[in-house]
Amino acid sequence: MISEIKTPFTQLVNCKLPIIGAPMFLVSTPEMVVAVSEAGGVGSIPSLNFRPAEEFEKQVKAIRAKTEKPIGVNLIVNKSNQRQKPDLKASLDAGVDLFITSLGSPKEVIKEAHKNGAKVICDVVNLEHAKKVEDLGADGVVAVCAGAGGHAGELNPFVFIPWLKANVNIPIIAAGGIADGYSMAAALTLGASAVHVGTRFIASTEAQVNMGYKNAILKSTPEDIVLTAAVSGTPCTFINTPSVKKMGDDIPFLLKTLKKHPLGKKLVVPLVHLLGMKKLEQSANQYGKSDIWCAGQSVGVINEVLDSKAIVEKFIAEYELAVKNTPQSS
Ligand SMILES: Cc1cc2nc3c(=O)[nH]c(=O)nc-3n(C[C@H](O)[C@H](O)[C@H](O)COP(=O)(O)O)c2cc1C
Known part of the structure; x- marks a missing residue:
């Protein structure tokens, strides 16, 4: 099996394989980060998976102590995140x-x-944002495409990746719908330097979610994935379970009306967010309690729970087959 795939991304961060275990709120664990990084990719985790900030400080040190390979942290950089600096x-x-x-x-x-020699890649969903972060000195852009888990983009990867490639001069990392080595080969062919894989790792032994959530990933089809703002106030992708169906595609009419007024907005936005986070936490952690599960369209190609190392190895075996079987144009 291939042990190294060199791309501008792997050279940037000094890893062997162009696979990022994407950060997932309530799902990624230190064990997952270490396993993906040790397998040759880059494991990453949202800092907000640990509360309070002191717990993150402790855990990020613990992750570092377990691997010398490159590791990643996701920071939410909007004003609502009071913990960005610490x-x-x-x-x-x-x-x-x-x-x-x-x-x-x-x-x-x-x-x-x-200043510390660390690299920064930034989630983008359009060219305007990609150019902005390139101008700010970003080392790469994560092209969040349609079908991604979480706050999905709207653009088709067959268009968005080449579009970015033609217009920015930093590595492009493809995100959205990539759950095997075949789609990884496609993304690299389109001009991506790495893949940013989320949903596939929910069905891993290291994910910190209950079996109800993992089984739902295995059973769901791409058509089961819906985008709704009803859970947290911001559009996000979920499996269309009975609870999600009941919630509909937006927050209740009364809250929406209140949100239109500046004072109401100040109250409604954090309240909806807080309640949404509570529901998400309950669904992820407590088996049988609730079924509000975030995932992307790649659920359609995920059929088994594997450990994260095996997931990376499977990607590489499939990538190798895909490259071997792709007809050459010349
Ligand atoms: C359950 C879940 C939680 C996520 N949480 C975060 C997060 O906290 N921060 C973030 O930047 N992206 C988050 N994402 C997006 C992923 O980092 C990644 O971009 C996305 O999952 C890629 O698409 P895929 O799921 O189709 O592989 C999340 C995605 C999922 C599925």
Whole structure:
């Protein structure tokens, strides 16, 4: 089996394989990060998976102690995240190699990370944002495409990846719907330097979610994935379970009306977010309690729970087959 695939991304972060175990709120664990990084990719975790901030500080050090390979941390960089500064500092002190930013301006993270020699890649869903982060000095862009788990983009990867490739000069990391080595080969063929894989790792032994959630990943079809703002106030992808169906595609009419007024907005936005997070936590952690499960369309190609090392190895075996069987044009 191939032991190394060199791309601009692997050279940037000094890893062997262009696979990022994407950060997933309530799902990623230190064990998953270590397993993916030790397998040759880059494991990553949202800092907010640990509360309070001191717990993150402790856990990021513990992850570092378990692997010398590159590791990643996801920071939410919008104003709602009060922990950006302390989590950035704790990550840099621990020696995190890669930051993945989402939902805001990565300016501060890029400045501080670069002082420490760490790299920063930023989630983007359109060219305008990609150009902005490139101008700020980002080391790469995560092209969040349609079908991704979480706050999915709207653009088709067959268009978005080449579109970014033609217009930015930093590595492009493909995200959305990639759950095997065949789609990884396609993404690299389109011009991506790495793949950012989320949903596939929910069905891993290291994911910290209950078996109800993992089984739902195995059983669901791409058509079961819906985008709804009803859970947290921000559109996000979920498996269309009875609870999600009941909630509909947006927050209740009364809250929506209140949200239109500046004062109401100040109350409604954090309240809906807080309640949504509670429901999500309950669904992820307590078996049989609730069924509000975030996932992307790649559920359609996920059929078994594997350990994270085996997932990376399967990707590489399939990638090798895909490359071998792709008809050459010349
Ligand atoms: C359950 C779940 C939780 C996620 N949480 C986060 C998060 O906390 N921060 C973030 O930047 N992206 C988050 N994402 C997005 C992933 O990092 C990644 O971009 C996405 O999963 C890629 O698409 P895929 O799921 O089709 O592989 C999440 C995705 C899922 C499925």
